[in-house]
Amino acid sequence: MSRSESGYTIPELLVTLILIGLFSTLLLTFMFGYWRYGAIQEADLDTLVTRLNASDFLREQIGTSSGLIMQNSIQDTNTLKPDPAIPSNLYWIPIHAIPGTATVSGTGVTPLLYYRRYSINSSKAIIYNGTTPYEDEYILYINNANAQLMVRSLANTGATGNILKTSCPPSLATSTCPADKVIASNIKSIASRYFSRTGNLIDYTSVYDSSIPGYVGPDFSVAEVVELTLNLQKKPFLQQTQATQNSTIIRIALRNT
16 A cells, blocks of 8 residues: 655755745845944934034034133132142133144043133023123033033122032032033044134144243134034944944134123
């Protein structure tokens, strides 16, 4: 009595396994490619939002300031880059109108700009000392460890009713001393330039006086426009390369007094 038997032959089984492997490879390649593209797009979107937010903040803050300054005059008990010439460590290191690029590297902080703004009360009115407005001061700096652009606020304690609070490093923040504000993350470098109203480049190091000796070139007092170029980079999730790099140029007309 004969019996019919059905099933796969070895060649058929091998062909089936090869086809399954091929289609699985194609499917996984498509899935990972799609996921990678999505991660890159997400990183692009994050840096775009960061650039827009940073641009809005800096234009509003610096554009309505009363000008750039070389060093804070309001004491700061949490100075992150103190002036070595002043033993109290209550004043940030002086900076001048020198075009250049600050690159994120290592730890510590890199001061970028110092500026003043009028002190205001809860009604958004300027607080005066007689006929002279009180002024608060701000320190714009790069936190190298976190690749963040941050700002320290220094409130003028003489301005009664001042709504601004002096800020602190995030690790020391309290209810009375809020954390420094993060302006932008994923910073790679920031380039800065300064111009007169007529468009001439201002560079403190352009004139050297050998009798001092020292630089005596034009400084912040004559700067009418500041240009900041923010270069950002973000590594897409679970990828090994810095696939997303973007830049934005921010030009701000100053209201010097």
